[in-house]
Amino acid sequence: MHTKWLTGRTALVTGASRGIGAAIATSLAEAGARVCLTGRSEEALHEVATSIEADGGEVAFTCSHDLAERDGVNALVDDVFELAGHVDILVNNAGIGSREDLRPVVEFDPAFWDRTLALNLTAPFLLCRALVPGMVSRGFGRVIQVASINGRVPSSHGAAYVTSKHGLIGFTRALAIEVAPHGVTVNAVCPGPVDVDDDRRIAFDAARAGVTVAELERRLTPMGGRLLPSEIAPLTAFLASDGARSITGQSINVDRGMVMS
Ligand SMILES: NC(=O)c1ccc[n+]([C@@H]2O[C@H](COP(=O)([O-])OP(=O)(O)OC[C@H]3O[C@@H](n4cnc5c(N)ncnc54)[C@H](OP(=O)(O)O)[C@@H]3O)[C@@H](O)[C@H]2O)c1
Numbered sequence: 602m603h604t605k606w607l608t609g610r611t612a613l614v615t616g617a618s619r620g621i622g623a624a625i626a627t628s629l630a631e632a633g634a635r636v637c638l639t640g641r642s643e644e645a646l647h648e649v650a651t652s653i654e655a656d657g658g659e660v661a662f663t664c665s666h667d668l669a670e671r672d673g674v675n676a677l678v679d680d681v682f683e684l685a686g687h688v689d690i691l692v693n694n695a696g697i698g699s700r701e702d703l704r705p706v707v708e709f710d711p712a713f714w715d716r717t718l719a720l721n722l723t724a725p726f727l728l729c730r731a732l733v734p735g736m737v738s739r740g741f742g743r744v745i746q747v748a749s750i751n752g753r754v755p756s757s758h759g760a761a762y763v764t765s766k767h768g769l770i771g772f773t774r775a776l777a778i779e780v781a782p783h784g785v786t787v788n789a790v791c792p793g794p795v796d797v798d799d800d801r802r803i804a805f806d807a808a809r810a811g812v813t814v815a816e817l818e819r820r821l822t823p824m825g826g827r828l829l830p831s832e833i834a835p836l837t838a839f840l841a842s843d844g845a846r847s848i849t850g851q852s853i854n855v856d857r858g859m860v861m862s
Contacts, residue, residue: 606842608633611661613681613688613732615668615724616695618645620797621747621830625692628834629841630658637685638663639677640695661685668695669720671727678731687735690841693725693769694747699759700802706760714761721765722772729776733785742785743841746773747833748852750791750860758805766791770852777850786849788840793856796827803827822857 612629616622618640630636630653638646638660646663653660662684666673681688697717702710725746736742751759752766770789777787794803800814807817818826833855839845840853854860 604631605633606844607690607838610634610689610841611637611685611687612690612692612841613637613639613685613728614692614694615639615677615728616747617649617663618642619649621792621795621833622692622694623649624830624834625694625747625837627653627656627658628831628838629690629692630660631656632838632842634690634841635659635661635685637661637681637688639666639668639680641665641667668724669697669716671723674724674727674731678728681732687739688732689736689739689741690743690745691728691732692745692747692837692841693728695724696721696747696765697762698799698802699749699751699756699762700799700805701762703758703802703805705758709760717761718765718768721762722768725769726772729787733776733780736785737780737783740784742780742783743845744773744776744785744787745837745840746770746787746789747837748773748789748791750793750854750856752789752791752852753854753862754860756806759802773852774850781849784846786840786845788845788848788850789852790833790836790840791852791854791856791860792828792833793822793854793859794827795830795833797830822859824857826857828855828857
């Protein structure tokens with residue numbers, strides 16, 4: 602298979618400073634895309650950019666914005682048009698995870714609810730609103746949402762996260778049907794639990810189940826253990842390619858067999 606199948610494409614990856622987003626940006630650059638990297642930590646973004654460039658990849662720019670704020674999204678869109686011109690591939694990855702502020706619904710902090718929905722759901726909508734018209738006019742585009750298996754099934758004590766990811770899958774379908782005639786596909790990747798150096802969720806679940814983290818991790822998925830960020834990236838690179846032109850409106854689990862629907 603041609604390994605540089607994204608040559609000539611420009612990709613924007615949100616939340617590219619670490620974790621899944623950094624792995625996706627690296628994978629898209631390896632496939633030949635020119636990548637735009639955004640997150641909040643400038644230092645971490647520079648590290649990812651340096652690593653990509655050291656491997657021969659092309660970074661259009663890095664920029665730091667808070668995408669939970671509407672001004673931050675607008676500033677990112679301005680940067681894209683000024684520094685990259687356009688975007689062919691949009692990866693909406695930045696998100697507040699289920700591990701943050703775990704509480705039952707009746708104790709949920711409304712401000713945390715608002716911030717989670719703003720980053721996980723409204724920012725992808727606003728970025729699509731700004732960037733998809735260019736894709737439509739060029740007759741090619743790829744929108745890839747990093748949702749979650751919690752967009753398909755719930756987990757307890759993370760209502761804002763679960764709601765945002767269910768909403769993101771709904772939004773994926775709503776947009777996909779509108780832009781289907783124009784060469785633009787819209788899909789969601791749904792990771793299972795990924796090891797991103799933050800054990801708060803698994804420690805919380807292990808404590809509730811009365812088992813050790815190691816024991817819970819062993820039986821977390823049918824294949825055992827958590828995923829690596831690099832295991833999410835290849836599907837994203839494929840969905841961005843010409844070869845995936847007939848796949849749209851889909852939500853695809855990458856979860857070691859945890860949710861089989
Ligand atoms: N890890 C999992 O188990 C898992 C499972 C399923 C789905 N997911 C989803 O995958 C995506 C990435 O998760 P991850 O685990 O890789 O996350 P992570 O390691 O916590 O990284 C989150 C990324 O998003 C950026 N970010 C966070 N808040 C932001 C904000 N307000 N404005 C702009 N950027 C912001 C971070 O930037 P800075 O670091 O620079 O602040 C970072 O680059 C999320 O949408 C998450 O819901 C994760």
